[in-house]
Amino acid sequence: MNGPVISRRSLIAGGAGAAVLLSLGGLTRYAWATDKELLRPPGGQDEDRLLSACIRCDRCRQVCPMHAIESSSIEDGLLNTRTPRLNFRNHALQRTLGTTEYHEVDGGYCNFCDPEQTGGQTKRCIANCPTGALQAFDETKERIGEAVIDPVYCINYPQLGQTPTGCRVCVDACPYEAIVMNDAQRPEILSNTCNGCGRCEAVCPSASYRQLVGVGALEERAGAGDNASASSLSYYRQTGRIPRGINIVRRG
Structure with a gap:
């Protein structure tokens, strides 16, 4: 059976990286x-x-048709360096004003290589992992x-004297x-249905509306006992990214 082909350069680079990481020893994983x-x-x-298995060859990133995969950096930890991570903020979807119609610009979320949701499609990242x-x-x-949902950044939650906007971009x-609109006309997640594809985070407009709520403001509010800000600050520290109104988080 033919498997994914890996270039000599990628194999050498990935093998060298893996050798360095293995030389650190399994017991040092959490230290690094x-x-x-x-x-x-x-x-x-x-x-x-x-x-343990990833050789940092970068093939999954290269073949992702939605450009949602990126390589982790040294800031993500030595053992994580050059391993694949998802980023739902590099691209966006454009919405036709006044409608619920979206036009894909360049992807930016995971469609599981099955855009028509017909099932049975091979995920390219998996198929090309050697x-x-x-x-x-x-x-x-x-x-x-x-x-x-992050109530500090979701523009349907009042902040700084604002009123809810009725935004339902993530729902649509x-x-x-x-994602549904609840009785308070705010988005609510159906956790049993969500699979973390990231499309909602990719389209969330809160980055433009809430840019002034930075890390300093989160730290100040969290220090004053605001639980929502403390949660937002925790997200930032775990991911290195300021939250959006809706964010995909890892679940065990």
Whole structure:
């Protein structure tokens, strides 16, 4: 059976990186990692398996048709360096004003290589992984992570004298109907349905509305006892990113 082809350069680079990491010894894993929780591509949710099998060849990133995979940096921890992580903020979807119609610009979320949701499609990241670091993944039963509403950044929650906007962009964008508007006309996650595809985070407009709520403001509010700000600050420290109104977080 023919497996994915890996270039000599990628093999050498990946093998060298893996050799360095192995030389550190398994007992040093947590000393060299950070407390950041990285979102992994489909089939990479077993963190121990991924870190032990991934040779940092970068093939999963290269073949991702939605450009949602990136390579982790040294800031994510030495053992995580050059391993794949998902980033749902590099691209965006454009919405036709006054409608619920979206036009894909360049992807930026995971469609599980099955844009028509017909099932049975091969995930390219998994098919092109030469070591089995990414395992078979069924998005109807498994999940990358789970969407979580952040009330500090969601523009449907009053902040700084604002009033709820009635925004439902994430609700309209979700291809799995995992987000609904509740009785207060705010988005609510159906956790049993969400599989962490990231489309909601990709389209969330809160980054433009809430840019002034930075880390300093979160620290000040959290220090004053505001639980929502403390939760937002925790997300920032775990991911290295300011929250959006809706964010995909890793779930065990």
